[in-house]
Structure formats: C-alpha cells, structure tokens
Amino acid sequence: MIQKIQFHDTLKGGIKKFEPLNPKEITLYTCGPTVYNYAHIGNFRTFVFEDLLRRFLEYKGFHVKHVMNITDVDDKTIAGANREKKSLSAYTEFYTEAFLEDMKTLNMLSPEIQPRATDSIDDIVALIRTLIEKEIAYLAEDGSVYYRVAKFPGYGKLSKKKLDGNISGARVDVDEYDKEQGADFVLWKKAKEDEPSWDSPWGKGRPGWHIECSAMCMRHLGETIDIHAGGEDLVFPHHENEIAQSEAATGKPFVKYWLHAKHLLVNGEKMSKSKGNFFTLRDLLEKGYDPMAIRYALLSVHYRHQLNFTFESLKEAREVIEKLDNCYFQCISLLHASDKVIQVLKKPAELASAINLESTLKPFYDGIISALENDLNVSAALSLLLAGVSEINRALAGFQIADANLLAAKSFFEKMDQLFGFDISCIEALPNEIISALGKYSEARRSKDFETSDKLRKELGDKGWLVKDGRPGEPSTVKKVRRAWDIKK
Ligand SMILES: [Zn+2]
Numbered sequence: 001m002i003q004k005i006q007f008h009d010t011l012k013g014g015i016k017k018f019e020p021l022n023p024k025e026i027t028l029y030t031c032g033p034t035v036y037n038y039a040h041i042g043n044f045r046t047f048v049f050e051d052l053l054r055r056f057l058e059y060k061g062f063h064v065k066h067v068m069n070i071t072d073v074d075d076k077t078i079a080g081a082n083r084e085k086k087s088l089s090a091y092t093e094f095y096t097e098a099f100l101e102d103m104k105t106l107n108m109l110s111p112e113i114q115p116r117a118t119d120s121i122d123d124i125v126a127l128i129r130t131l132i133e134k135e136i137a138y139l140a141e142d143g144s145v146y147y148r149v150a151k152f153p154g155y156g157k158l159s160k161k162k163l164d165g166n167i168s169g170a171r172v173d174v175d176e177y178d179k180e181q182g183a184d185f186v187l188w189k190k191a192k193e194d195e196p197s198w199d200s201p202w203g204k205g206r207p208g209w210h211i212e213c214s215a216m217c218m219r220h221l222g223e224t225i226d227i228h229a230g231g232e233d234l235v236f237p238h239h240e241n242e243i244a245q246s247e248a249a250t251g252k253p254f255v256k257y258w259l260h261a262k263h264l265l266v267n268g269e270k271m272s273k274s275k276g277n278f279f280t281l282r283d284l285l286e287k288g289y290d291p292m293a294i295r296y297a298l299l300s301v302h303y304r305h306q307l308n309f310t311f312e313s314l315k316e317a318r319e320v321i322e323k324l325d326n327c328y329f330q331c332i333s334l335l336h337a338s339d340k341v342i343q344v345l346k347k348p349a350e351l352a353s354a355i356n357l358e359s360t361l362k363p364f365y366d367g368i369i370s371a372l373e374n375d376l377n378v379s380a381a382l383s384l385l386l387a388g389v390s391e392i393n394r395a396l397a398g399f400q401i402a403d404a405n406l407l408a409a410k411s412f413f414e415k416m417d418q419l420f421g422f423d424i425s426c427i428e429a430l431p432n433e434i435i436s437a438l439g440k441y442s443e444a445r446r447s448k449d450f451e452t453s454d455k456l457r458k459e460l461g462d463k464g465w466l467v468k469d470g471r472p473g474e475p476s477t478v479k480k481v482r483r484a485w486d487i488k489k
Pocket residue numbers: 030031032213238
C-alpha cells in the first residue's frame with residue numbers, strides 16, 4: 001500500500017511523510033487524564049482529535065495499538081483524596097470511571113491498553129534504576145531521586161527551549177505541568193506524611209508524573225514508538241522530560257512523530273473557573289446539549305488551529321448532526337419501506353432523473369480521505385462530507401431513487417461514522433407497526449383530531465419513537481430515540 005499520509009511533527013518541525021516502523025501495526029501513545037476531577041472540554045478537544053487520528057489510521061488499514069495511561073497518583077490526586085478524606089484509590093477510581101463513561105458518551109474508541117500509574121510502579125522503579133546506573137539520575141540529600149538535565153545533551157529539542165548552563169542548582173519536585181522549570185526534575189519523591197507511598201531501593205516514596213508516562217509507554221509499546229500525541233501544554237516539560245528519560249535509558253529514539261493539539265478557547269478566552277467559562281463535558285450534557293453535537297464542535301477545527309468554543313458553535317453543530325441524521329433516516333426508511341409506506345413518507349415525484357449515487361459520491365469520498373491524509377485536515381473533510389450529504393438529499397428530493405442509490409448512501413454514512421464517530425448509522429428504519437401508527441397520527445392531525453394525535457404521539461414515544469411534525473401539507477415523521485437527551489428537546 002502506498003502511503004500518502006503526512007503529519008506535523010513537533011520534534012522535527014513541519015509536515016513530514018508518515019512512515020511507520022511496522023507497515024501493518026502502528027504504536028500510538030496518548031497521555032491520558034489525571035483523574036482528580038471530571039475532564040473538561042479542553043481535555044476532550046485533545047482526546048477527540050486523538051480519536052480521529054486513530055479512526056483514520058484504522059480506516060487506512062493499520063492495526064493501531066493504542067495505549068492511553070491513567071495518571072492516578074500525582075500532587076493533585078493526592079491533594080484531592082486528602083481533601084475528601086478518601087483513600088487515593090477510592091478517590092481516583094471514581095474519576096477514572098467517570099472518564100471512561102465520558103469517553104463512551106462522546107463515542108470515542110477504547111484504547112487497547114489503559115494502564116494505571118499505580119499498577120506500573122515496578123516498571124517505573126526499574127526505569128529509574130537504569131537512569132541511576134547510567135548516572136543520569138541521582139538520589140539527592142532530600143531523599144528524592146532527580147533527573148540530571150545537564151547530562152542529556154538533547155534536552156530541549158522538542159520544546160526548542162535553550163537551557164542556560166546554570167541549571168544544576170535548582171531542583172523541581174512538583175509534577176504539575178503548568179510550572180515552567182528547566183532544572184533537574186523529580187523522578188521519585190520521598191514519602192511525606194499522610195501521602196500514599198510504595199517501596200523502592202531509595203526508600204518509601206512515589207513516582208513523579210513524567211517518569212510514569214515513559215515507563216508505561218515503553219512497557220506496552222516498546223522502546224521506540226510511532227506516534228505520541230497530547231495537548232500542546234504537554235510539550236514542556238512533560239514530553240520533553242519523557243524524551244530525556246526514555247532516550248537516556250535506552251540510547252534509542254523514543255518517538256517517531258509527535259502530534260500536539262492546540263489549546264481551546266471558550267468565547268475567545270482561556271477557560272477558567274473565575275471567568276465562568278469553564279465547562280466539563282457533564283456541564284454541557286446537563287444543559288441538554290447532544291454529545292454528538294459536542295463531538296462535532298470539538299472535532300471540526302483542525303487540531304493545530306485555535307478552536308474557539310461557543311454556544312453558537314454548539315448550536316450549529318447540532319444542526320449539522322440533525323442534517324446527517326435526517327438524511328440517513330430517510331435513506332434507510334425508504335430502503336425498508338413498501339410502496340404504500342412511501343406514500344406516507346414522501347411527496348409525489350416531480351423530477352425523474354437517472355442518478356448513480358455511488359459514482360456521484362466517489363469524488364467526495366476520495367476528497368475526504370485525501371484531506372485527512374494531509375495532516376488530518378478535518379475542516380476540509382467535513383465540508384466534503386456535508387457536500388456529499390447534499391447530493392444524497394438532492395437525489396432523495398427527486399424521488400426516483402433506486403435501492404442501489406439508497407445502499408450507496410447508507411454505505412457512505414457507515415464509512416463516515418467509522419472515520420468521524422458521529423454515530424449516525426445507529427438510527428433504525430421504521431418497523432411496520434410504527435409506520436401504521438404514524439399514518440394514523442398524520443391522518444388525525446389532518447382532520448384536527450388532536451386528542452387522538454396526542455394519544456398516538458404518546459404511544460409512539462413510549463415505544464421509543466419521537467414524532468417530528470411536518471410543515472403544513474407535509475407528513476409527520478418519526479425518529480428512533482437513540483439517546484436519552486433526544487427526549488429533552
Ligand atoms: Zn504523559
């Protein structure tokens with residue numbers, strides 16, 4: 001297979017042709033959540049981009065071995081557990097479960113392996129031991145183990161930070177990523193009172209955040225991997241430190257391609273609790289927004305461009321999802337309908353045309369793939385998807401659509417779901433009993449018998465079908481309630 005895929009690589013700088021280590025299997029590591037709270041939409045912008053990356057590579061025929069870690073021990077998780085007077089594991093398990101549920105809500109594929117830092121202590125200790133043997137790491141008089149940055153000549157190559165020679169004095173024992181420090185960083189923190197700790201050759205303690213990812217990545221994917229992805233806020237120090245740790249230990253390149261997603265803004269500003277523009281996924285669901293609209297809004301801007309998230313953009317995203325839903329629903333309903341039923345669902349034919357949807361859709365389909373091959377140009381890909389759907393709608397409006405065309409349309413939606421994960425093709429076609437109830441409903445409305453139509457609407461709702469009234473003179477339609485939030489509307 002000739003690969004035309006190219007990605008922007010943060011390390012080499014610029015767009016590079018993608019050549020995986022193994023032509024069939026791709027190793028992908030994505031930094032997972034720190035489970036001290038519910039994940040916010042800024043986190044999910046990155047996770048949804050990574051989900052698209054994986055879906056696209058799988059679509060291209062690769063097996064993607066995807067590892068996403070769960071950071072369940074660090075300064076924040078320990079502080080949270082202490083605040084709530086819970087054990088660290090009880091505290092982090094709650095937010096891990098919540099995160100996994102959120103991933104499902106947004107229709108993200110599960111990583112093949114999701115290692116927890118606290119289950120990886122042996123690997124972490126072994127890696128630190130190697131670094132100490134190579135004199136890259138040292139046990140300091142404060143009882144913690146540090147990485148000696150000056151001993152790794154490549155330090156700064158990812159973030160393009162130049163470190164001055166004066167770096168050996170300061171030592172950083174925080175592992176929060178928003179602290180910009182260029183000095184020696186902590187690998188193993190000596191146990192403090194009321195903190196969970198593990199045994200090690202350097203006494204009781206716990207791992208620093210950066211070493212966790214190096215250890216888990218190499219443990220599950222090998223010493224050199226194809227793609228490491230994350231948010232741009234992780235470039236320094238987290239990913240810089242991962243490179244330093246891993247490459248100093250193995251003497252081999254750690255990662256072939258580094259992909260980073262840009263920050264998300266909300267209403268043009270950095271998200272912050274004090275500004276009142278801080279939203280978790282759950283906040284948006286509580287406000288009644290559709291997860292697929294949220295997914296669309298988070299996905300629809302190129303990952304290296306600034307995404308400005310607004311409620312207006314969410315509303316537009318909802319309209320797009322609805323357009324896709326309605327088109328797909330019409331296609332499968334027509335595909336499964338008998339002639340009599342079609343009379344219920346359609347206006348009479350006015351145009352007759354010999355359309356071959358399969359060949360009409362081909363250039364859209366090819367364009368979508370080549371847009372994604374070009375560093376995941378998702379905005380171009382999505383506008384082609386919508387243009388393809390408009391072609392299908394045009395064919396549907398002509399009412400001379402043959403089964404072959406409906407099948408071509410159905411397959412288009414299924415492929416798009418595989419790529420973008422909007423879950424459109426989960427909608428079901430109409431069973432006969434529902435068609436007949438819908439016919440009676442439309443008839444009752446036409447004769448202004450609203451008592452009967454209300455009763456039928458409720459009956460259909462109880463069976464999981466949502467009635468959508470047509471415009472005057474047009475028949476009503478129904479849609480399968482596929483998600484609980486459909487009912488809220
Ligand atoms: Zn990481």
